[in-house]
Amino acid sequence: MNDHSTVMGSGAPGGREQAVVPDKPKNPFGQFLRKFSKQKLSLIAGIFIVMLFLVAIFAPFLTPYNPDTPNYDKMMAGPSADHWAGTDEYGRDILSRLIVGARLSLAVSLSSVFIAAVIGTILGLLSGFYGKWLDRLIMRGSDVLFSFPDILLAIGIVAILGPGLLNVVIAVAVFGIPSFARMIRSVTLSVKETLFVEAARSIGAKDSRIIWRHIFPETVPSVIVNLTMKIGTAILAASSLSFLGMGAKPTEPDWGAMLSMGRDYLSIAPHVVYFPGVAIFLTVLAFNLLGDGLRDALDPKMKN
């Protein structure tokens, strides 16, 4: 039938492996690509994100001006051929600051979501696999985290730790953990009952092996989809905190901090506010569209 089942089914009497091995597509990655590429918007979003990463990586070579050099002859100048996105209240080139800011936004959101994903996935696996008191403990814990509206939890954590981007990463990571834990727990609960886990158990596989080799791989699609969707939320949360003055320092070229500074000049130089906002909006939109596309291609059951 296919390469997957012949490997798994070697040694078993012919034809029986179909009942044991869940019907896997011929080439999972190929099928994923085919499904995913049908969703044009998600594809465009994916390309946008790849380009954004390239911009962030090569930022020092791409900035037309030094993002930190003031130019007091050209304060708050509107968009022009020299400065495509205009200049800010110190005459600094906004486009250059946006390019460097892409680094900060991606670094903050990716690291916080990765931390949340790793901790949340481990907790979810343990909670779903062992059940009993461990499950109750972990789920009560995520109930507690869930009982603070997300941004408020982040604000509370930053209030304890003090302002700064590192603390924003911690705050955003903490409020991301329960969503991963709950989702992975529910996947684990259903995978735990499958025949291949039963089989692994019956040949005496250790718990750790069952969790990592048999259950964890089944949760990967859900982790990837949730990860992508949470990056958008994380960028919004981090820029909100910076906007409130709890994240990046006002001098840093962070998109949220730029908005916070530009806010005072809204009536005389709206472009100071428009461009950083558009940057946040498009980036979050791209991650959300990509997440939607990945979900439909990887895990149709998750659809709402």
Place this chain on the structure above:
Amino acid sequence: MGRYALQRLIGIVPLLFIVSVLVFMFIHLIPGDPARLIAGKEATLEEINQTRVLLGLDQPLWKQYLSYMKDMFQGDLGNSIRSGLPVTEMMKSRFLPTLWLTLLSMAWAVVIGVVIGIVSAVKRNKWPDYAGMLIAISGISIPGFWLGLVLIQIFSVQLGWFPTGGIDSWKSYVLPSLTLGAGIMSMIARFSRSSMLETMREDYIRTARAKGLMEFVVVGRHALRNSLIQVVTIAGLQFGFLLGGSVMVETVFSIPGLGRMLVDSISFRDYTVIQAELLLFAAEFILINLVVDLLYGVLNPKIRYADN
């Protein structure tokens, strides 16, 4: 139903307890001596020690927690470090603007969200569906504080239709509630679309069509009513997120509500106020979720019986 309600009620007691402990611990989690934090930067050693005894900070933690809870049930959440006023009094005057803001935002978000959801579901995979879903995903992706600034720039600065901030008349609430509701509207639109699509596949919809009812009646009377149950639930659950969003929106529009108070108290390190706000927001959130859960049980018999 009574038993189900009772079970849920008992279920939130431990949750409320843990949340209250966490919030109580808040002031002890901040690096540094709480007495010094409360007494202020310029306080002498003697003043710091006075504060410590006055607030009972020299007592063991569990005693402090008990007296904190005792005061809380009597409506006393301590005094603001910054102004010295009772926190409860400060919050009372700030409560109404936030309540109005969240209610107005929710109202328009539900109406528009459901309409977009229905249109998208009925015209599935045609341009109204794509347009509706693009609006919805944009609404989730747009930073609320930025949307607020853009609305101010266009409708207040350029056109002069609405005030840029404060709360003087009903006009002051228009732009803030548009801003705050955008995200919720999008979530409701997405959810009601998928809920409608699910309902439209049910047998009774086929029956309704088969007996020759007009599509308008099928959608309006049969499909909509049944999918609304779930939409109401989702809308209720989003209330908590409105509370979080109100922090941003009240800051942008300078509305003297609870959210703005939280931001101000953080910049002035007014820890007793922060503590009280976190407690209030979390308690509200838990209670709203409880009410929504119960409402869902009333509306949807399946849940009710499954739990019994």
